[in-house]
Amino acid sequence: MDKSTDKELLALIDQAVAGDKQSLETVILSVQDLVFNLSLRMLGTFPDAEDASQDILLKVMTHLSSFRGESSFSTWVFRIAINHLKNYKKHMFARFPLSFEYYGDDIKNAGIEDVPDLTQDVERSILAEELKLSCTNVMLQCLDTESRCIFILGTMFRVDSRIAGDILGITPEAYRQRLSRVRRKMADFLEEYCGAYGKGKCNCAKRVDYAIQNHRLHPAQLDFHTAVPKEVLLDVKAAMEKIDDLSQEFSFCKTYQSPENLKKYIEDFLNGNSFSVVENG
Numbered sequence: 001m002d003k004s005t006d007k008e009l010l011a012l013i014d015q016a017v018a019g020d021k022q023s024l025e026t027v028i029l030s031v032q033d034l035v036f037n038l039s040l041r042m043l044g045t046f047p048d049a050e051d052a053s054q055d056i057l058l059k060v061m062t063h064l065s066s067f068r069g070e071s072s073f074s075t076w077v078f079r080i081a082i083n084h085l086k087n088y089k090k091h092m093f094a095r096f097p098l099s100f101e102y103y104g105d106d107i108k109n110a111g112i113e114d115v116p117d118l119t120q121d122v123e124r125s126i127l128a129e130e131l132k133l134s135c136t137n138v139m140l141q142c143l144d145t146e147s148r149c150i151f152i153l154g155t156m157f158r159v160d161s162r163i164a165g166d167i168l169g170i171t172p173e174a175y176r177q178r179l180s181r182v183r184r185k186m187a188d189f190l191e192e193y194c195g196a197y198g199k200g201k202c203n204c205a206k207r208v209d210y211a212i213q214n215h216r217l218h219p220a221q222l223d224f225h226t227a228v229p230k231e232v233l234l235d236v237k238a239a240m241e242k243i244d245d246l247s248q249e250f251s252f253c254k255t256y257q258s259p260e261n262l263k264k265y266i267e268d269f270l271n272g273n274s275f276s277v278v279e280n281g
Helices: 003-017 021-029 032-043 046-062 073-086 100-109 124-142 145-156 161-168 172-193 204-213 260-271 275-279
Strands: none
Touching: 003 021, 021 046, 021 260, 032 046, 032 073, 032 124, 032 145, 032 260, 046 073, 046 260, 073 145, 073 161, 100 124, 100 172, 124 145, 124 172, 124 204, 145 161, 145 172, 161 172
């Protein structure tokens, strides 16, 4: 963000805090994709990410008057989002936690040959692509919450270690070391098991029916296939340091536009009686 744009955003924030509804909507819309993508990678599913994003954006709106401009606005929002998501217990994988050991065993020992065709007239190639994107997203749930934060900040949003360390409450050096370790852990798993991003034998097209049978894939609800890709980056000026040589291993880390339901939630909130909470916050 250049200085003129930065000044424009600060002016919009001041107007929003003063009670201007249009300015507040513009400010919130500027970060909703960032919040949604962070939530999606942290929680694993579109419905959970949408619910958490609503909570986070509400926090942003009601705490907007506390923004002092000491960091970029997106970094400030990221800090609120990270703190919320690290303690978020309402998502599916909080109830059914995963591990790399479990995931690897499932890949090796699943009886995929014994499952009938369950594609429901949906092209197998489309279902395979949905499964691939879903699988790599869910794979992040095998990491502990802190490691997941570190991986997402460094790999998806390419945040400078000084800023990432500040967000997570660790030193830049510790952040770089932990990012390198967790990226290696992810890369090793992909190399061993994944046929799409590594040299493993796991084949998405062959696992489609098994995934449908186990309610991991729903032909009538293809969230990743219908999501609109978007480049979402934190507004940080420093270039990303070279941590390792693994960048090409994580090409699945795409970002998406926020669902229409999330946009409608913001509009309904601002047009309802709850807007007074922001004005008085």
